[in-house]
Structures are given as structure tokens and as C-alpha cells.
Amino acid sequence: MPQHSDDSEMSRFDREGVRHFTARQSVLAVALVMLILVIFSGGSVLHAGEEQSPGIGHDLITAVGKPTNKIADSLPFQQVSAKVTAPLNPNQDLDNGGQFETGTLALQGAGIPPITPEAFDPVEIGSKPPPKKPLHTLLITGDSLSQPLDTQLAQRLAPEGVDVVRDSHPGTGISNPTLVDWGQLSKAQVADSHPDAVVAFIGANEGYPLPGPGGKSLPCCGPQWAAVFAGRLRQMMDTYRQGGAAKIYWLTVPTPRDSYRQTVEKAVNAAIRVAAQPWIDQIRIVDTVPVFTPGERYRDAIEINGDQTIVRESDGIHLNDAGSAVAADEVLGRVDQDFTH
Secondary structure, eight states, X not given: OOOOOOTTSTHHHHHHTOOOOOHXXXXXXXHHHHHHHHXXXXXXXXXXXXXXXXXXXXXXXXXXXXXXXXXXXXXXXXXXXXXXXXXXXXXXXXXXXXXXXXXXXXXXXXXXXXXXXXXXXXXXXXXXXXXXXXXXXXXXXXXXXXXXXXXXXXXXXXXXXXXXXXXXXXXXXXXXXXXXXXXXXXXXXXXXXXXXXXXXXXXXXXXXXXXXXXXXXXXXXXHHHHHHHHHHHHHHHHHHHXXXXXXXXXXXXXXXXXXXXXXXXXXXXXXXXXXXXXXXXXXXEEOOHHHHSGGGOOOSEEEETTEEEEOBOTTSSSBOHXXXXXXXHXXXXXXXXXEEO
């Protein structure tokens, strides 16, 4: 049978006359490379060792790195290497400004609002949730959207010994303080009942112009309007959370039927999410849009227990009894994550 050469054999290099180095020469070549590395970048060995976790590897690398670092420091070649490789350095040409500061005061001095632990939900980042607290008092408030949700929640929680305070203000709005100023009202509500939890559902009467910089009137519903509206929301949220002593369950507005109201609803819901950002651990956003109007598409009915059920009032804005019962399920599902009752 014909013999086929095995290209995996090292002897093929001898046959082709291409292997010219002995083992000794290979060792000398490796040693030469190591010497060049020590001369030009001896300090990197020590740096690599110092970055290792404590252990045998750390001790061995630093033991080798200390003498190589001394050798490199005593010779000018390390500076030459740094200059040659400078174009590859991603941090080249950095000035003395913009470096990371440490601590809350440093951030405030730089004009950057500090981020606190309350901005993170422990469960979302894999931490253990805090122990549940007993729910003694629950405040349900808002405009007409909060009715009959308040009745649904009261009927379910009152028999369990929870003091349910219902304080709805139909016809009012955060962007229109003519009937009531919600900044003042929220403070009065907290002073009266000191609730452990607050359920807020408001947004049916929004869209009024808001005062902007220099007294300029801002029409709904651009970013400037949304920023001012979110500022008012954040003031209310800060009042309701009572320094972190209370949880807040803030419902977004389900997409209404009217196209203009849909524009207002999107701005209001976006402002709710932005306003709550500093206190995500204390403010639970109960998003009604995926429940009642998936994809921001208005619908009168949704499937409940296998049947298509009307969940909206004829005005195309409010939830009816059936819809409020579904909203109550969503709220209580979040409340049960934080409280016992």
C-alpha cells in the first residue's frame, strides 16, 4: 500500500529542511524576549500581581514583579515604551477636569444630583427584600379615576382590619389648582392620617398650561410641560412617602378613547415614571396600560375569566366597576409584596 506522510509529525520540518533551531536556541530566544519585556515594561508584572486576589498567585507574581519593576525604573526604556504606545492609550490627552468624584457632597458640588439607595428596588438587583410590615392605614386618593377603585379596595381590606381612608377629589387636576392645590392637599392628607401606604390614581383632568421659566406659559404636552408636571408629581410623591416611612402605589392612566386625551395621557404617564425615579424602592408604579389598553390601543372590553367584559365607562376615560376590580387586583398584588394584612 502507498505510504502517506503524516503532516502532524515534527520530522516533516527536517524533511523539508525548514527546522533550523535547536532546543537550546529556543530557550535562549524566550529568555531574550523576557529580558526585553523586563527592560521596557518591567513594572507591568508588579501591577498585574497587585491586582490579583490574595493568595499564592498574588504572592508569586508580586515576588517576581518587585525586582523587574526596579530594573525597569532604573533604565530609560520604560518611558520610551510609554511614548511609542501612547496612541493606543484610550485615556490620552486627558485634562484635570471631569474625573469621578467621591461622595454625595462632591456630586452636589459638581451640580449632579446624587443617587441614593432608594432609587433601586432591592428585588430587581438581586438583593433580599426587606421584611414585610403590617398594613394599618391605607390612603386612596386622586381625581374621579380613583372611584370606584377606592370602594373595591375598602371592601377587600376593611374586613382584614385595615383602616382604609378614601379621599377622592373629582374634577381636580395637578395642572389646574383652581379647585384644589394638590401640593397643599397631599400635605394635609398625610398630616390627617399618616398612612402606611398611599394609592394614587389621578390624571383625568390634566392638560392645562403650566408656568415655565420666566413666567412663560407652557402648553401641553411637550417636554417642557412634562418636566414641570413631573416636578409637581415628585413634590406630591415626596410628601406621601413621608421620608421613606410609607409605600406609594401610583397608577398610570389607561389610554382614553379621545385622541387629544391620548396625547395628554402619554405625557402624564411619562411624568409619573420620571417623578418616581429617586424613590423606586418606595414608589410602585402600577401600570394600567398593558392591562386595559395594550399597545396604547383603546378598547372598551378585555378578557376576564375567559369572557370579554366591558371595563370602561361610556366616556371612554374612567374604569367601571368591573375595570376597577381588575385595577384593585393589580394594586393588591403589589401591596402584598410589601405588607401583611
